[in-house]
Amino acid sequence: xxxxxxxxxxxxxxxxxxxxxxxxxxxxxxxxxxxxxxxxxxxxxxxxxxxxxxxxxxxxxxxxxxxxxxxxxxxxxxxxxxxxxxxxxxxxxxxxxxxxxxxxxxxxxxxxxxxxxxxxxxxxxxxxxxxxxxxxxxxxxxxxxxxxxxxxxxxxxxxxxxxxxxxxxxxxxxxxxxxxxxxxxxxxxxxxxxxxxxxxxxxxxxxxxxxxxxxxxxxxxxxxxxxxxxxxxxxxxxxxxxxxxxxxxxxxxxxxxxxxxxxxxxxxxxxxxxxxxxxxxxxxxxxxxxxxxxxxxxxxxxxxxxxxxxxxxxxxxxxxxxxxxxxxxxxxxxxxxxxxxxxxxxxxxxxxxxxxxxxxxxxxxxxxxxxxxxxxxxxxxxxxxxxxxxxxxxxxxxxxxxxxxxxxxxxxxxxxxxxxxxxxxxxxxxxxxxxxxxxxxxxxxxxxxxxxxxxxxxx
Amino acid sequence: xxxxxxxxxxxxxxxxxxxxxxxxxxxxxxxxxxxxxxxxxxxxxxxxxxxxxxxxxxxxxxxxxxxxxxxxxxxxxxxxxxxxxxxxxxxxxxxxxxxxxxxxxxxxxxxxxxxxxxxxxxxxxxxxxxxxxxxxxxxxxxxxxxxxxxxxxxxxxxxxxxxxxxxxxxxxxxxxxxxxxxxxxxxxxxxxxxxxxxxxxxxxxxxxxxxxxxxxxxxxxxxxxxxxxxxxxx
Numbered sequence: 001x002x003x004x005x006x007x008x009x010x011x012x013x014x015x016x017x018x019x020x021x022x023x024x025x026x027x028x029x030x031x032x033x034x035x036x037x038x039x040x041x042x043x044x045x046x047x048x049x050x051x052x053x054x055x056x057x058x059x060x061x062x063x064x065x066x067x068x069x070x071x072x073x074x075x076x077x078x079x080x081x082x083x084x085x086x087x088x089x090x091x092x093x094x095x096x097x098x099x100x101x102x103x104x105x106x107x108x109x110x111x112x113x114x115x116x117x118x119x120x121x122x123x124x125x126x127x128x129x130x131x132x133x134x135x136x137x138x139x140x141x142x143x144x145x146x147x148x149x150x151x152x153x154x155x156x157x158x159x160x161x162x163x164x165x166x167x168x169x170x171x172x173x174x175x176x177x178x179x180x181x182x183x184x185x186x187x188x189x190x191x192x193x194x195x196x197x198x199x200x201x202x203x204x205x206x207x208x209x210x211x212x213x214x215x216x217x218x219x220x221x222x223x224x225x226x227x228x229x230x231x232x233x234x235x236x237x238x239x240x241x242x243x244x245x246x247x248x249x250x251x252x253x254x255x256x257x258x259x260x261x262x263x264x265x266x267x268x269x270x271x272x273x274x275x276x277x278x279x280x281x282x283x284x285x286x287x288x289x290x291x292x293x294x295x296x297x298x299x300x301x302x303x304x305x306x307x308x309x310x311x312x313x314x315x316x317x318x319x320x321x322x323x324x325x326x327x328x329x330x331x332x333x334x335x336x337x338x339x340x341x342x343x344x345x346x347x348x349x350x351x352x353x354x355x356x357x358x359x360x361x362x363x364x365x366x367x368x369x370x371x372x373x374x375x376x377x378x379x380x381x382x383x384x385x386x387x388x389x390x391x392x393x394x395x396x397x398x399x400x401x402x403x404x405x406x407x408x409x410x411x412x413x414x415x416x417x418x419x420x421x422x423x424x425x426x427x428x429x430x431x432x433x434x435x436x437x438x439x440x441x442x443x444x445x446x447x448x449x450x451x452x453x454x455x456x457x458x459x
Numbered sequence: 460x461x462x463x464x465x466x467x468x469x470x471x472x473x474x475x476x477x478x479x480x481x482x483x484x485x486x487x488x489x490x491x492x493x494x495x496x497x498x499x500x501x502x503x504x505x506x507x508x509x510x511x512x513x514x515x516x517x518x519x520x521x522x523x524x525x526x527x528x529x530x531x532x533x534x535x536x537x538x539x540x541x542x543x544x545x546x547x548x549x550x551x552x553x554x555x556x557x558x559x560x561x562x563x564x565x566x567x568x569x570x571x572x573x574x575x576x577x578x579x580x581x582x583x584x585x586x587x588x589x590x591x592x593x594x595x596x597x598x599x600x601x602x603x604x605x606x607x608x609x610x611x612x613x614x615x616x617x618x619x620x621x622x623x624x625x626x627x628x629x630x631x632x633x634x635x636x637x638x639x640x641x642x643x644x645x646x647x648x649x650x651x652x653x654x655x656x657x658x659x660x661x662x663x664x665x666x667x668x669x670x671x672x673x674x675x676x677x678x679x680x681x682x683x684x685x686x687x688x689x690x691x692x693x
Contacts, residue, residue, distance in 0.1 A: 039685060047680035049500060052493030053670035059486070060656040060663060063605065064536070065597040066529050080599045089600075102651075141518055141536065142656055143664040148671065159685060172693040269678025270693065308502035308673050 018124050020164040020395045033160060034115045037123075038098060040159035045099070048268070050152055057144055058092045058100065061085065067136035067146060072384050072409040073129060084136040084146035087126045090119065091153050124162050127153040128398075131406055132265065132390030133350040138382060147355075150390070154266040166394040167262045171270045174258060180277070181226040181258035190257060193229045201237050207459045209237070209244050214285060215251035220318070221282045222250050223259035223302070224293025225427035232427065235294050238450025239320055241457050245334070246327035250291060256281035259298035260427075264305075264351075265391035271301065275309045278302060282315055289316045291323065294425035294448045296349025297391075300356045319352065321425055324453060325361040328368055334458040335369035342445075343372040344452065345419035347410070347433065348383040349426035362425060362449050369456045376413045384409045386424075388432030403439040407432060411440045425449045464632065467639045468556050475643045476560070482650025483658045490662050494669050501672035506665075515664045535586035542580020542616065546573050547642075570623070577620045584613045608654065614641045 017030065045051040067084040068074050074082040081087065094115060097103040107113065127150050134147030157163060170182040179186050185193075194211040201209040212218065220243075228236050243250050256277050263271025282290050290306065292299040303317040327333040346366060352358035359380045367373050376383070387407025392398060410433070414422055422437075422444055424430055433446040498504055547553060549568040558564035588609050591601045618638035621627045627634065649655060656663070682690050 040681075043681045043684040044677075047674070047684060048677040049497040049670055049672065049674045052490065052497055053666050055493070056490055056659060056663060056666050060653055060659050062653050062656065063597075063600045063602075064532065065594065065600050066532060068596045069529055074596075080596060083596050083600065086600055141533075142660065143515070143518065143667060145667045145670075148667060159681060168693060176693055267678070268673060269682055272673075272675070272678050304671070305503075305673065307505070309675055310502070311675060 017121060018128075018162070019398060019401070020128055021166070021397050022162060023165040023168055030161065031117070033120045033162065034117050036160035037120050037156060037162075038094075038115060040156045041094070041098075044152075044156055044159065053148075054092065054095050054152070055100075057088070057149070058096050060142055061089065061092060061144060062142060063089060064141065066139050066141060070135045070139040072133075072135070072387070073131065073406050076405045076408045081122070081126055082129055084130070085140075085144070087123075087130060087153075088144065088146050088149045090123050090126065091149055091156075094119070120157075120160075120162070123153055124157055127157065128164065128390075128392065128395075129401070129406075130390060131350075131385045131387060131392055133385035134354055135350070135382070135385065138354075151265075155268055158267045163266050164391070164395050166396070167266055167391050170260070170394065171262050171267070171274075174260070174262075175270065175273050175277075180256060182260045182262065183226045183230055183258075185226060185229055187254055190229060190254075194252070197233060197237055197240070200233065201241060204237070204454075205241070205457075205459050209240050209459070211240050212249075212251045214254050215249070217286045217288075218249045218251040219287070220248065220250040220289050220291035220323075221285055221287035222252050222291045222293065222320075223257065223278060223298065224320075225260050225295035225298055226258035227260070227427050228293060228295075232294075232430070232448055232451075234451040234454055235448035236450075238448065238452075238454035238457070239293060239324075241459060242320075242324040242327065242333060242450060242453055245457060245459055246323065246332040248323065248327070251285055251287065253281040253285055255284060259292050259295050259302065261298055261301040261305075262391055262394070264297050264301040271305060272309045275302070275305050279306065279310055279313060279315070283313060287315070289318055291318050291320060293320050294427065294450060296351035296356075296426035296429060299358070300351035303356065319358055319361075319425075321352075321358055321361045321365065321449060324450065325365040328365055333453075335453065335456040336458055337369050337371065337456070339456040340370045340421075340452050341372075342420035343374060343418060344370045344421045344423055345374050345376055345414065345417040346379070346449075347376065347386060347414075347422050347424035347429055348380055349424060349429050350383065350385050350389050352425070353383055354381045358425075362423075365449065366423060366452065370452065374417045374419055376417055384413055386410050386426075386429040386432040387436065388428055391428075393428045393432045399435070402432060403436060407436045407439075411436045411442065414444055415440070415442055419444060421445050421447060421452070423447055423449045423452055463636055464639070467636065467643070469560065471643060472556055473560050475646045476557075479646045479649055483655070486650055486655055487658055487662075490659060490666070494662065494666055497666075497669045497674075498672070500674045501669065502675040503672050506668055506672070508665075511664050511668055515661055518664075519660075531586065532590055535583045535590065538579045538583030539587060539612070540583070542576050542583055543612070545576050546580060546616075546619075549573065574620070574623070577616055581613070581616045581620065584609055584616060588613070604652065608645075608648070608652065611641055611645050611648075614638075615645060 063085050071084055130150040132147050132150050136146045173184050174182045198211055261274040263274050290302055292302050299319045306317050307314045387402050387410055392402055425448055430446050437444045550573055551567040554564050554567050591597045618634050622634045
């Protein structure tokens with residue numbers, strides 16, 4: 001992080017103070033960031049369920065450093081500041097200083113030791129050097145969840161006006177923009193896209209595969225990562241083909257069709273509002289269940305927070321991977337075994353593996369039609385993050401960090417498998433992994449799980 | 460010297476025991492109450508209690524996790540904890556002091572076993588000190604208090620072990636007073652330092668899970684607090 005000195009600031013135009021882009025803030029505009037941070041922290045502690053946990057962590061954190069061994073960012077950078085409990089303690093120290101009785105007493109006895117802007121800058125950088133993969137939680141003897149604290153720290157920062165432009169702009173369009181989705185796809189363009197996908201599928205399979213829109217009373221209302229409509233045609237065609245083959249009734253909602261929830265990465269207010277939009281559309285169309293496409297954080301945020309924010313109107317949340325795997329297991333989905341001949345490996349998105357419930361389903365599905373399936377080591381709940389987790393993949397300005405630090409371990413893991421295809425059911429992981437294989441010149445293709453299902457499916 | 464020891468084993472011990480007990484009970488009560496309040500205000504009150512219990516218990520005996528990383532550190536930490544808990548709670552002399560002051564007593568473990576566990580504890584404390592001193596990451600993370608607590612523990616274990624040896628070169632009474640005072644200081648620090656994890660440990664994983672169960676409207680209430688009823692745009 002480079003923060004210009006006072007002298008530099010006199011002669012240079014204001015620069016971005018953080019290693020990611022803020023939307024509008026120059027250093028001058030953010031002059032009172034320490035004060036704003038404390039106000040935001042106070043307000044959040046008052047209105048949320050975080051307070052007791054911060055108090056509990058502050059009382060028990062032993063800083064043993066065991067988490068360092070499981071953090072791929074630290075293992076690559078060897079930068080002390082990347083050790084999860086170093087980062088966590090920045091926040092806990094602020095809490096102890098301003099919110100504990102000992103700290104308040106000390107502040108009175110030794111005035112002048114106030115929170116500095118530089119400390120805020122350090123937190124602002126470090127909370128976004130964390131991929132929020134929560135691998136460190138596997139190794140903390142005390143059970144401290146550094147991922148939760150990274151989430152909390154980002155939330156406080158965002159309410160103080162410090163959040164990456166890439167996340168804020170997307171969420172603004174989703175919640176306050178005219179298109180109502182993170183990729184700013186207007187409804188006519190979506191409908192055109194759906195028509196194109198139907199035609200493509202018909203050309204490929206000779207069968208008409210429907211992408212139903214606004215069908216009331218369907219079993220499932222489908223929310224993929226909306227970017228899939230632009231970037232992942234094969235994934236979406238695989239989704240539709242699998243659902244049709246399984247005889248499942250489903251629909252896309254025309255009023256809201258985005259599964260992405262970047263609130264999970266940085267702001268609880270946004271998180272709740274996005275969940276409300278999902279629920280509103282599901283209830284408008286009288287769907288019985290919410291079906292999330294191939295997207296790790298979308299599946300986790302919906303599964304974890306629909307019951308939280310539903311206010312008595314909750315619906316079950318299911319991942320497309322569960323549905324397809326079940327259909328294949330029950331024989332409703334026939335998958336040809338001679339279509340995927342390459343060596344395939346599977347990357348677990350952290351949000352649905354370590355923080356979720358999807359570990360075995362995609363493996364069982366892939367093993368049922370892929371002849372040469374190999375595992376990365378470690379995998380499943382102990383997997384390594386792709387390096388773009390926690391929303392980092394949306395920040396193009398930190399490309400170098402994502403490639404050379406956060407994603408290096410994953411690139412090495414992929415290389416060791418000697419696989420020709422990496423299948424992963426997550427839009428964000430796919431983007432990061434594609435950039436990684438380009439950067440490290442790995443002879444690997446990155447696809448969604450349903451891209452392979454599409455190749456093998458018999459309609 | 461015996462007068463000092465009488466004082467230390469009598470009124471001073473009672474004072475320390477009272478502070479320790481009330482301090483820990485206060486921590487347990489407040490934390491449990493906070494967790495209950497958080498569950499009550501959560502939008503989704505379903506919690507995987509069984510899974511949390513299994514996770515918590517599995518970390519009480521972390522030997523099955525040695526393969527993951529820092530096996531030496533884990534072994535040292537486990538040795539320290541076993542040493543502290545067993546020796547402090549089951550040494551005949553300790554139980555006698557407790558009994559004399561409160562009338563409470565329980566079975567003691569034989570001295571040769573406790574001598575061995577004391578050595579295990581000394582190994583654990585020394586190894587953890589060395590880890591903090593020589594492992595770059597741990598050294599950078601450590602603060603003065605982290606070393607102080609380990610040194611305090613080492614004092615207690617070494618002085619206790621030496622006092623029971625026939626070849627102990629240090630005058631017995633002085634050594635015992637040193638041992639007792641260090642023990643009392645440590646006991647007084649427990650409710651106010653990170654050693655409080657000795658009672659809060661079972662609540663940490665539960666608390667973490669509860670904290671992921673957010674309070675509905677918490678975000679919008681925060682925005683109102685910060686920006687007034689008008690709120691703000693994203």
